[in-house]
Amino acid sequence: MALFNLGTLGSTPVLQNNSTLTTTDTTDVFQFKITNTSNINLSLTDISAGDADIQLFRDANNNGVLDNFDRQAGIVSRQASNSDEAINFKTSSGTFFAEVSRFAPGSSGNVSYDLALSATKPSGTFPLSASFSNLLPKExxxxxxxxxxxxxxxxxxxxxxxxxxxxxxxxxxxxxxxxxxxxxxxxxxxxxxxxxxxxxxxxxxxxxxxxxxxxxxxxxxxxxxxxxxxxxxxxxxxxxxxxxxxxxxxxx
Ligand SMILES: [Ca+2]
Ligand SMILES: [Ca+2]
Ligand SMILES: [Ca+2]
Ligand SMILES: [Ca+2]
Missing domain, CATH: 2.60.120.380 (Jelly Rolls)
Structure with missing residues (x-):
């Protein structure tokens, strides 16, 4: 597993393009924070031949590590083959982990992908409402x-x-x-x-x-x-x- 800390995520998309998963390094984890209630948007596109999926977990026990406790609740996008993956989650502040994984039965060799992440601000005042994502996966x-x-x-x-x-x-x-x-x-x-x-x-x-x-x-x-x-x-x-x-x- 490779771990990347992206710091605080805001509305401007952060791009992790041309990332690669291999048969021996099958998972990339991107750690980030949001400081206010936001829509977390994840878009996995341009997946090469093969299959990659994405999951989003909150650091529920606040220890800065993605562990089994955090994995008890998550949001999954698991489309077949190299179809785009999308997650859009309205949630409160905290630390999160976006995990991109290579789906082995559908993949041979390396699987490359583009990942975009953003945390868009809710529209309106209380009660906070969702907002349009600024990412464009072909969902x-x-x-x-x-x-x-x-x-x-x-x-x-x-x-x-x-x-x-x-x-x-x-x-x-x-x-x-x-x-x-x-x-x-x-x-x-x-x-x-x-x-x-x-x-x-x-x-x-x-x-x-x-x-x-x-x-x-x-x-x-x-x-x-x-x-x-x-x-x-x-x-x-x-x-x-x-x-x-x-x-x-x-x-x-
Ligand atoms: Ca944790
Ligand atoms: Ca997939
Ligand atoms: Ca309307
Ligand atoms: Ca554009």
Whole structure:
């Protein structure tokens, strides 16, 4: 195991790109602190052939070491093969360990990956609400839209954000609707122009952030290219339904 201490994590993403796990060093642990209630965001991307997974643990016994006591409670992202991994956890201040591990049955030889970590500030005042993540793992791959697509999901304090990736071709457009809510949730649409899997200034194309359980709508998106849609809880756990309403543009 290799251990890296990242110090205090803030909203600016910390990047650990081109990290490598080997057959003899199968685990990397990244230790960090957050000083206020925050959303901890972890994004594991560009995983090479093979399979890597990520887990997040709090230093529950405050001894500065990731031990079996801490491992009794954790948050896991364990997608198959080299799919991206994502964790978004709203939590109080403390010391945490993000553990990236090589999944041996799905891997042979080295497995490299890019890891981004951030701790975004909650929006609003008391009660503190979740905030959009500034990281862009391809958590749910919708792909090239060619017809309407509906997906359902669930967000809560252990999973504050779901990220969908999709693309539009020429002469295609989409309206995106979020409904089926039992508490407040919001959406925003992003184009990662510099392809760094981080939401930089100017990359948020549109958002819909109504209060209460009102449905959200982003309409008439009609430029070809790759997009990310984030669905984020605002005030608690809720199921949701997101609809990508695909249409041909008048030019077609
Ligand atoms: Ca500990
Ligand atoms: Ca995996
Ligand atoms: Ca970017
Ligand atoms: Ca809302």
């Amino acid at each position: 749910f791959v919708v792909g090239d839209l060619s017809h309407d697509v509906t997906r359902t999901g669930f967000i809560n304090n252990q999973n504050t954000t779901d990220v969908y990736s999709f693309s539009l071709g020429f002469f295609e457009g989409v309206n995106i609707k979020l409904d089926g809510l039992s508490t407040d949730a919001d959406i925003r649409l992003i184009r990662d122009f510099n392809n760094n899997r981080i939401v930089d200034a100017g990359e948020e194309i549109a958002s819909s952030t109504k209060g209460g359980i009102s449905s959200e709508l982003i309409s008439n998106i009609n430029k070809s290219g790759d997009y990310f849609l984030q669905v984020t809880e605002f005030s608690g756990a809720t199921n949701y339904k997101v609809t990508f309403d695909h249409f041909p543009t008048p030019d077609a």
